[in-house]
Amino acid sequence: MQDAEDIQEIQPPPTPEVSKGKKVLQQHKKGKTIGTFFMPRATPGGQLSIKSVMQSKEAKEKVDLAVVKWMIDASIPFIAANSAYYQTMFDAAYSFGTGYKAPNFYDLCGYLLTKNVEQVKNFINSFRTTWKETGCTIMADGWTDQQRRTLINFLAYCPRGTIFLKSVDASDASKTAEMLYKLFREVVLFVGVQNVVHFITDNAANYVVAGRLLEREFPTLYWSPCAAHCLNLMLHDMGKLDEQSILVQKDALRAIVTSKEWTLSAYAKESKAKKIVDLVLDSIFWKECATIVQLTEPLVRVLRIVDSDERPAMGYLWDSQLHKNLHAAGYWLNPAYQYNSLDLEKHRHATSGLLDVIERYSYANPDLMSNLTGEMRLFHKAEGDFGRVSAIRDRDVMLLDE
Structure with a gap:
């Protein structure tokens, strides 16, 4: 019996597809047709043999082991593989070909780091074009580290996306x-x-x-508190209460304390256990739980809106503490509310907020102000392009910044 290494692979005779492919390549060289340099990958004559597949698998595993050994030795967490640049790094090395030498320590912390910083700065500066067209929102995210230092991260949001500006020890x-x-x-x-x-x-x-001082110096700037922070503080205070919401477990808890297994157990005879049983079977207790849920559930729902990356909160929340003219303008310009007569009627004063924004950003230009108020009327009456079938259909579907 021959060894596996001595077995010769017998290739089948050229199929019509393979012959046709060769002919196309020859014609391309002669300039007769555009053609292609790539053969169909799944043709019978072009399939990889079992031996070559196994060799390819072994070669890949060898590379994979080299990568994981490097990560373990350098104490790099495996979650680093989720980086958007992880596969890009290997693709770039592969495109270079054999003989690529990875940068050493001095290159990484020297000119390569400097060049990367320049690229990041150029990327951030590229957002300025969008800022000039649409304006942007600056977000100051304050937090406290393990050394009890107050740090503030500054970010800028615009329709193109959110970018990090800087972090300050404040x-x-x-x-x-x-x-x-x-x-x-x-x-x-x-x-x-x-x-x-x-x-x-x-x-x-x-x-x-500090926010009001900013508004006083810069008339075209609006300040407002972070809605997510306000709600988090409210929920944090509620979390300090002794009563926690266990309403969803009501039936299960009652079933436990009335079951045969519980009543016959040694735990049921303890004084603390008896108090718990009385509480679980007390209808007044569950009514109070329901009241707490009714109070907190809307807050949690709002928190999910303002703390979500799926859609901007501006135009959906603005009343009470967030009652700023800029928020009122976002509400008035939201098609989901603008064409809901009952909802809009409850917030008629939102129109004044929008007019304030128009007056502030028209820079005392009467023609610009007239054009903007004219667009207001078209939008409110759903005339022109606002009355198109597609515009009506997308009122409750499309995001506001779209």
Whole structure:
């Protein structure tokens, strides 16, 4: 019996498809046709043999093992494989071909790092074109690290996307509203006063004062508290209450404490257990649980809206604490509400908020103001393109920024 290595693979005779492919290549070389340099991959004559498939699998596993050994040795977490640049790195190395030498430590922390920083800066600067066209919202996200330092991340949002601007150790600046205001002012000037429409911060008292100082200096800028932060604080306070919502487990809990297994167990005879049983069987207790759920459920639903990346919250939430003219304008311009007469009637004052925004951004230009108010009438009456079948169909479907 021959060894597997001595067995010779016998290729089948050329099929009509293979012969046709060769003819096409010959014609291409002669300039007779455009043709293609690639043969169909699944033709009978072009299929890989079992031996070559196994060799390819072994070769891939060898590379995979080399990658994982490097990650283990360098203490790189495996979650790094989820990076958008992970596969791109290997594709680039493969396209280079054999002989590629990876950059050393000095290259990585030297000119390559500098070049990457330049690319990031250029990428951020490319957003300025969109900022000039649509304006942007600056978000100040404050948090406290393990060293109890107050850090603030600044991000800029526009229809093109959200980008990180910078992170600041504001341990000292956050102590007074005046220092916070100076810090926020620097960020606004960096982005460009003419590009900033909205500035969002936490709802602490010193942040509120700093936001109002910004509005006073920059008339075209609106400040508002972060809706997600406000709701998180409310839910955090509710979470300190002794009563927790176990309403969904009502039937299951009652079934447990009335079951034969429970009544015959040693636990059922303990005084604490008896108190719990009385509570679980108390109808007043469950009514109070239902009341708590009724209070918190709408808050959680709103929190999911404002803390979601799926759609912008502007135009959906604006009443009460978020009652800013900019939010009112977003509400009025939302087709989902504009053509709901009952809902719009309850918030007729939203029109005044929109007019305030128009007056602020028309820069005392009467022609521009007239054009904008004219567009308001077309939109409100669903005339022109606003009355098209497609526009009517998409009122409740498309996102506002689309």
